Amino acid sequence: MVTLSHPSYGDEPLLIDEFLTNKDRVKFIKDVERIVRTSSEYSRWLRFIKGVLGTGFVCYYCGEDANVCNVEIHHHPFNLFDIVSMVTDLNDEYTTFTIAQQVMELHYRNLIGFIPLAKTYHEKFHSKNLSIPMDLVEGNWKQLMVEIDIPEYVLSKVSLYETAILSTVAEKWFMDKQQYIL
Secondary structure, eight states: OOEEEETTEEEEESSBOOOSSHHHHHHHHHHHHHHHHHSHHHHHHHHHHHHHHOSSOBOTTTOOBTTTSOEEEEEOSSOHHHHHHHHHHTOSSBOHHHHHHHHHHHHHTTOSOEEEEEHHHHHHHHTTOOOOOGGGOBSOHHHHHHHSOOOHHHHHHHHHHTTOOTTTOSSOOHHHHHHHHO
16 A cells, blocks of 8 residues: 655555544545546536537526526435445545545446536525426436345435426426427
8 A cells, every 4th residue: 555654654545445433434425526527528528418418408497598607516316425435335445536526427428317407506506496397307326226225224315315206297398398499
């Protein structure tokens, strides 16, 4: 194992193989999230999905164009914290960089579920005031469930999310309205 050392203190391992406390684990996951969100690879992924979804990149809830309001990408049904946590669990030894790289590989393989939402509606979801219909979620997130072990607490959350589909949610979604226009 590679270590950093200095005569005035002991050896400090470069690779992490376990966390001393849950607080350390949460800090590590948040550090990886920050690396992912600020990386040029993540920016390229965002540009790619915006291109695939079309030049009129819109909030799936209200239909507002990204030129009119701030449209953000919401990871769903697995949030980025869940994804980083699951990837971390797959490894015996790791660094923030190796986990961030693996998380980005999942993005580039289209195994991450996501939906474009205007900032306000993104906030509404996180404050539990908006249900997202699973039939509008982009990405092959179901394949991710086949490829990696999903913890029970995440599976129960996904099961709850899966009850929300266009025909069962109270909110009227722009994408639902679009079906009638086409």
